[in-house]
Amino acid sequence: MSCRLRGRKEEWDVRASSLARNTFNPIRDIIETLRIQPNPNKSYIPLSVGDPTAFGNLQPSENIIDAICDTAKLNESRNYGPTIGHWDARQAVAEYSAHQGSVTADDVILCSGCSHAIDLALSVIADVGQNVLIPRPGYLIHKTLGEGLGIIIKYYDLLPDKNWQVDLESLENQIDENTAAIIVNNPSNPCGSVYTRQHLEDIIDVASRYRVPIIADEIYEHFVFSDHEFTALSSLSKDVPVLTCSGVTKRFLVPGWRLGWVIIHDRQNILRKEVRNGLLSMSTRILGPNTLMQKALPRILKETPQSFFDDTMRFIESQARLAYTELKKAPGLRPIMPQGSMYMMIEIKTSSFPKFDNELQFISQMCNEQSVLCIPGKCFNYPNFMRIVLTVPEDILREACHRITKFCEDHILKQHLKKMDHDVVSIVNDEKNVKSKQNLLKNIT
Numbered sequence: 001m002s003c004r005l006r007g008r009k010e011e012w013d014v015r016a017s018s019l020a021r022n023t024f025n026p027i028r029d030i031i032e033t034l035r036i037q038p039n040p041n042k043s044y045i046p047l048s049v050g051d052p053t054a055f056g057n058l059q060p061s062e063n064i065i066d067a068i069c070d071t072a073k074l075n076e077s078r079n080y081g082p083t084i085g086h087w088d089a090r091q092a093v094a095e096y097s098a099h100q101g102s103v104t105a106d107d108v109i110l111c112s113g114c115s116h117a118i119d120l121a122l123s124v125i126a127d128v129g130q131n132v133l134i135p136r137p138g139y140l141i142h143k144t145l146g147e148g149l150g151i152i153i154k155y156y157d158l159l160p161d162k163n164w165q166v167d168l169e170s171l172e173n174q175i176d177e178n179t180a181a182i183i184v185n186n187p188s189n190p191c192g193s194v195y196t197r198q199h200l201e202d203i204i205d206v207a208s209r210y211r212v213p214i215i216a217d218e219i220y221e222h223f224v225f226s227d228h229e230f231t232a233l234s235s236l237s238k239d240v241p242v243l244t245c246s247g248v249t250k251r252f253l254v255p256g257w258r259l260g261w262v263i264i265h266d267r268q269n270i271l272r273k274e275v276r277n278g279l280l281s282m283s284t285r286i287l288g289p290n291t292l293m294q295k296a297l298p299r300i301l302k303e304t305p306q307s308f309f310d311d312t313m314r315f316i317e318s319q320a321r322l323a324y325t326e327l328k329k330a331p332g333l334r335p336i337m338p339q340g341s342m343y344m345m346i347e348i349k350t351s352s353f354p355k356f357d358n359e360l361q362f363i364s365q366m367c368n369e370q371s372v373l374c375i376p377g378k379c380f381n382y383p384n385f386m387r388i389v390l391t392v393p394e395d396i397l398r399e400a401c402h403r404i405t406k407f408c409e410d411h412i413l414k415q416h417l418k419k420m421d422h423d424v425v426s427i428v429n430d431e432k433n434v435k436s437k438q439n440l441l442k443n444i445t
């Protein structure tokens, strides 16, 4: 029987869905275009991997491992649970998240990692053709998920000279009648910024005036350096509904265990029942996150000692100081000292490196010569910058900073000095006249 009878084509024609075709993670693509070949004579240092466990120097607290091992022996760690998560796990998250405002187990939906939480929040709050505002620079999972769903992504700017605060005017200017949500990522990947209460209030004020809900990506909650304080955005909102997305990924140093959550904050009952129900419905798409983690979660959240978190943050902060101090010496670079999370953004003054057309070329060449890989700003929609991770072991970070500095010195000298007049060149060539050389470098950068 011909397949035409049922309206089918004669030829095979199997296509990917529009969801699949519209889902695109630019980071992998950009990194692939770099065509990097680390120098085989130097150990490879990937300062690119945003996984705090990648080097093995940061280990989870022992009680976390114990909780998982004990739980694995229980039959109840193997069965299906409610798709929004087991009550005891949701209750534990509610208690753990008391700093966000009043939270009950009913406000919590457990997810498979924070990215799944963001996926859920976006798919419930925005329709195809509506727009969602995300930060620039920003972690592009928000773009990947949104665009896959047919949501238009628009950007508001962060201000590098003001510790990456939100440019409130730019935020306001992006809002229109089709804006379904604003995503705020605090503390930030890639910037390492931590917003003050006042600044969060200013952001909420914009959202309130235009009646736009907020999705707060707080996967780096509490990841702040001394002298900085983490404030949950939801704790300051009087009317703006906030869907807060977080999880155990970073703070507990277990990214692969994939346990995250969305918490609904809706003090004025603005989100219709429809939105709450929508989140419940969407959670049925994967029948809930893994039960082993859920069952161990109350112990993980309640028993992990504060000293474990403090040690982690002390380490990352000292790494930030090390990288900042070292990279400030690199001609042509401007590191921006972070206030939290686990990253640092570094401006590459590309005009000081005329050999390279853009930061991508700079970064690939640096990897090919020095075997140090950083993530180009383009991956965060922010050219002329690069991001490094701070969780690598201290000696490796120090070595990486020296190599980056060496690379800058090599390239800034060659390229700039060719164009400079004879007198200046002779100063630099005079190895004894180190001071003049340093002054010269300062001027160039």
Ligand SMILES: Cc1ncc(COP(=O)(O)O)c(C=O)c1O
Residues within 6 Å of the ligand: 050, 112, 113, 114, 115, 116, 139, 141, 185, 188, 189, 217, 219, 247, 249, 255, 259, 260
């Ligand atoms: C800002 C931000 N949001 C979300 C995620 C995703 O977290 P998860 O691994 O829990 O899905 C990450 C991961 O690096 C992140 O940096």
